[in-house]
Amino acid sequence: MNWMIPAIKVSAKDRKRVGGKGFSLASMSRQGFNIPDTLCVTSDLYNEYVTRTGLRERIQLELHRKDFKEMRWEEIWDCATRVRNMFLRIPIPFEIEAGFREVIASHFRNKSVVVRSSASDEDTARSSFAGLHESYLNIRGTDAIIEHVRKVWASLWSDAALLYRQELGLDVEKSSMAVVIQEIVIGDRSGVAFSENPNDSSQGVIESVYGLNQGLVDGAVEPDRWIVDRKRRKIITHTPAKREYWMIPFENGVQLSALPDAMSTQPPLSSKEAYAVFELAMEAEDFFKNPQDVEWTLKEEELFILQSRPITTTSSQKSEDNRSWYLSLHRSFENLKNLRKKIEEDLIPGMIDAANQLAEIDLTILADHDLAKEIKKRWEINHRWVNIYWEEFIPFAHGVRLFGQVYNDVMRPEDPYEFVDLLTRTEMASLGRNQMLENLADIIRNDQGLKKQIETRDYSRIDQDFTRKIEKFIEKFGDLTCAVTGGTQCDQDSEPLFNILLEMAAHPGIAAGNRKSNTTDELQKKFLNCFEGDRKQQASEILDLARASYQLRDDDNIYLGRIESHLLAAVAEARQRVEYQKAEKAPAPQTKELVDILADLDHRSKELNPYEKKPGQVFEIKPRQLIGQPAGPGISKGKARVIQQHSDLSNFKHGEVLVCDAVDPNMTFVVPLASAVVERRGGMLIHGAIIAREYGLPCVTGIPDATTLIQTGDDITVDGYLGIVTIGSADI
């Protein structure tokens, strides 16, 4: 089978095998366009690889753990990470690789190349995969080229590519990936050209930067822009850029660097050159018979076409798809660095200030009318911070993902989540809280008298020192009765805290964090040793960013929890007044205001079991084995404690399995008591999974209907290796 075809020899019958990009390059090459030396690696080779190694079915098993539509993006990202790791770890079988290696070695010798994706369904006029699959620049040497071909193959299964294919209704199982290997042309100026402006069909657009194109395509380098009148074939406008950076070759790859001063004052193209680029785009349009998006580069006055694809979004044919959103799922290091600064210097202090200001108001002295106003105000403040949480804090979690990918690329670990071990040493607020709880429980454990006083609720006799410690805890973390997402069903009460402490004291303590061995240091050393010079510095900055990102995913919830607890305190005060008025049987007219605002806030409804037996039904459906995502290794058995509302937590018993919709850090104080964690929300990096990993507990996430299919008291077994939750015993 012909696994590799030089572009010039590609014929019409090879179209599918070489993919959209490969075929268009080959056609242009035959037509006489100036294309760098190009070799097409056909999708046959991809198919051979995934079939012989068994990867094809392993990927499908990953993707079919549950219905794709029921997967959250985080779960899809996890799937994509596991699949990518398979591609990184599973070598091409020798009998295939030998021939492949020989052709690459003889074709490119010591030349540097670009390795580009060319999926079979890529770049049709109907869809554009631009940016969804990977391309790698400046790769040199046969081993490195083959390795990057595998990475391009893996990008067929990236989260963004999977989502986009699903949206377009493409059959994921049938997709395959051809690859284009192109000799790199180190152009001194590069850019893109739209033969037709997507926003105005009478115009063409040229964009240009100094150095390589990657900077422009990634959005890291701002381009100069020329608009051309298509009819009159004349440049209408030139918009200069703030020229600060350029992308240049660096070791085995590329690097964003400061642009030399002399260049920053000069546009990368003269008007004549910009027009020549436009003419080239028009030639491509004439050849393909539809408007083209052309990537080009200029090297010592010689103009090359790097690739050309149809423009998918023109004003006459608006595409409503979400490709740009999928692309935004992957944030650059620079973007995340700025976000971190904003969060650390602006948002977190803002959140703390907001909480402190609320704490200063004495609710008990407010008149009913003012209390209603205060509730509204607090609701708005809370709402504002919840929005900020979604818009700024959640995307910052990408810092962990960015690091994960870098780590897996260089370390190729057996466990694609090994990288999390490098992050877990980070101090997290919820772990600090749990440690404080453990210390309090330890005091009770060693003081039978105190234990008895708490059991009998004989609070007046409790030792002052212990009471002060409890007060200190409540001051810092609340009394454990309120949840971030628990709505307004919350009455401040220290009973639950004592219940939990008694339960903890009745069993030997587990200290979080102690669990981790010193292997973290070794792992970190091993990881950083994979890099040299500037790259090492960069790698350590990415690790630092990931740690901040990991920590914030926890702390932001705690801070948010404080703001919400102030809202809840105001609600509790209002509720108490309404109850009092009811008891007096003479509701004051102003209390009506409080009744109304409480009704507005109280919207929580109970979820229903979708399989609940209806009256007259002769059959009953029960879950036996539920499949989710394996999110924390280990296996454990226990009685389920299903958390429908926050107050269910105070009944948590040692050895029970925590089953909930979504663990938030304000709930994780029960985790040291739990034997396993099961969560409806899916993902390896969600809070439940992170905290379970900290305590070494088996964890399964992403089980749809977990809180309705599983009942409190059910005997369940949690297999955190396979992501399986088994309900009930083995009896038939």
Added chain:
Amino acid sequence: MDKSDKIRQNLNKLFSSQNLAVLSTHQDGQPYASLVAFVATEDLKHIFFVTPKTTRKFANLSVDCRVAMLINSSQNQAADFHQALSVTAIGSAEEIGGDEKEKYLQFYLARHPHLIDFARSPTCALVRVTARSYYLVKNFQNVMELHISE
């Protein structure tokens, strides 16, 4: 359609797409598996098959009527692992005779007309399994149970 109806519909679809089921019986505790051509009623309460009375399976179920049956949509492809649906039925078997036999035999033969000579042979028994529970496996390891009340 709610999720419960969907499960029943999946079972009906599977049963009408498959001709063969694996039947499990036992002899003195030794499990024994065999292949039978089956048909199930739409209410999922009964599964019918035909077997010569001289067979081990018939001897086994005559002693202990408790049986299990496995019906699945595998196609002997790697994709079976994520695509195939597999159902285990648990229930009790009995031979159908007398007036009822003709009615159910016709129901059976409507599905397997080519087995007419076999099924009508005086040495063959028509067996009815009354299902108590179904165990439905999909997505490789996802298991739901459907229990039928009396």
